[in-house]
Amino acid sequence: MVHFLRMILENTQTKYERHFEVMRDLRKGGLNPDMYPEFLNTVKNLPNLPSRKISDYRIFDKFNLSNLTESDVFVISNEFQRRSRNITKTCWHPLASSSTCKVDRSRKIIVTEAHSIQNNGVLSKISENGHVVGFSLDKNGFEDKEIGKNIASTFLGFCNNHDAIFYPIETNSYSGTDEQHFLYAYRAFVVSFHKKRETSYFINYGIQSENDIEENKKIFDLAIISKNYSVIKTDVFELPAHYPMAVSSAANLEFDFDGNPIIHSENRMGNLYI
Template sequence: MPFNKFERMDKFDPYEECPCGSRKKFKFCCFQSAKDDEKTSAEKFKGYSDKRIQHEANKKWEDTDFKICLGFTKNECRPLIKSAHALQNNRILNRISEQGHVFNISSNISKKGIDADFKKISKNKASTFFGFCDFHDNKLFKPIEQKEYKNEEIQNFLFGFRGFCLEYHRKIRKLNTLRNNFKASPGFMLSPIAVQLYRNSEFDIADSQTEYETFRKDYFNKDFNKLRTIHRRLKKEVEFAVSSSFAVKDDLHGNVINDIYSVNSEIVPNIHVNIFPRDGETVIILSYHNNYDSIYSKYFDELKELSDEDLEKHLNFLVINYTENIFFSPRLLKKLSDEQKRSLLVSFQSSMDAQKTYELNKDGQFFNFNLFS
């Protein structure tokens, strides 16, 4: 465990590992430079233009990209790590693209804060990450790449696993971004907000490691049925696609399922969500591992009973609130009114900003759009 209960959520202990990632004790590593830098670190960015702030943020994110193979049989790995698609390029992205392009949501950082906007990207780049070697990207996912989806257990397992891997890779990059920020501006190591972000990021990764090991064990034992899956087909094609894993905070009635801010929860597990169109219909695959029945079984029991319409409404909320790995067809954006687009973007941001949620609710604009219509 990276964290024990003697440590504080908002402060680094002098004798814990330095958050710069050096593995030395904080006290004997960056502690002094943190103190020297404390006053200046917050001031440093004040002279920056918005463009420079955005540029630096983009660069910091790019710097953390890394290659890994998350395939299970390490002895079969090939040296080439490909840029793998979490959403199938030919089957799925092709269907929602127009002239080879789709849209996603990108966050723009400025002095005023963070703003979200739609960003056009090539479908060849959408949902890609360096998470599998050449061999595993082909072999491991054969049952979903080369066969139509038929709600087979192994297919549900692989869809869940791939979305999970994309988010796992992102989480590691997020932690490394925080470490790089600390190295560049050690004063932030004394900021309670920055320390909390770092702690949460470490928890996230520890939880993901546990889930990854579970996927691995199940794969070798062929226990594909341990992933409880809800599979639903809609008789229409949606104009977006999503593949992701995330921890759901509240159930359908607003009761807390996972307290993601609590250090007492043993693990905050994910559910795995895949939604995509195909020939005249939409496939919805929702799953979680039955190790976490005590957390998610009631929630899934209720999801299962929902009508198509109510399930759509809930998923409309989930996929905008919890993930960035969602891609929209240019056709969908043409269909949405300006007001609906605005609502979508601000609702997306509201997951990190309680004030925004309050304002949206006040104006009747909180999730005032329907991706499924």
């Protein structure tokens, strides 16, 4: 019985078929295309998790599966990231279409690497010799390493045409306008929920997760189309010194700044954009 195989099957948030597909394609753990259909059918016929016994996993012995090494897990993880990035790349702009986005000869939208933190602004100020320090998943876990500032904080979330929406915070100095505050929040929203959609390629977050994304996107989309940038409430905290770090992200809110519990609507969770 294979420990990694059992771990995948017993994690209710894991989309086990996606894991096994990657293992099959990379020939890891003993999986291969020839035996895969029979293997997958065997998995689907296992008893439901609450009534499953350890002995039920012995049926996999006939497939001669082997456990994964740390190196195997690292290779599989990288392949997950590659596939999820390719599948989820899209232009998030509310007016995105083949007639407004930059497209190739087949009229397919060309999505390029967009920065979630200004490359020629903040990243330039905190970089040394064209590099910043970030965290990435290695076979030893999350480790810090130097990253070229031209690729740091990038994600496949906009075409070149619509990435121009961020010019007021990319090319203009910060002046505290409603538009600038909105754009900082909008970019934090897009990069955070785009990353969540990437990981949903192999993790099941449930229906409510996608509802949160869509309902929040409606608010941002309408504000962009109507240019009503005051829909976002902004609090600015000024630090007493320069700290060489930057972030663009979002987090679910449970309490307000006064410590009062936040009551969320049934449609979406409220978020803090940083």
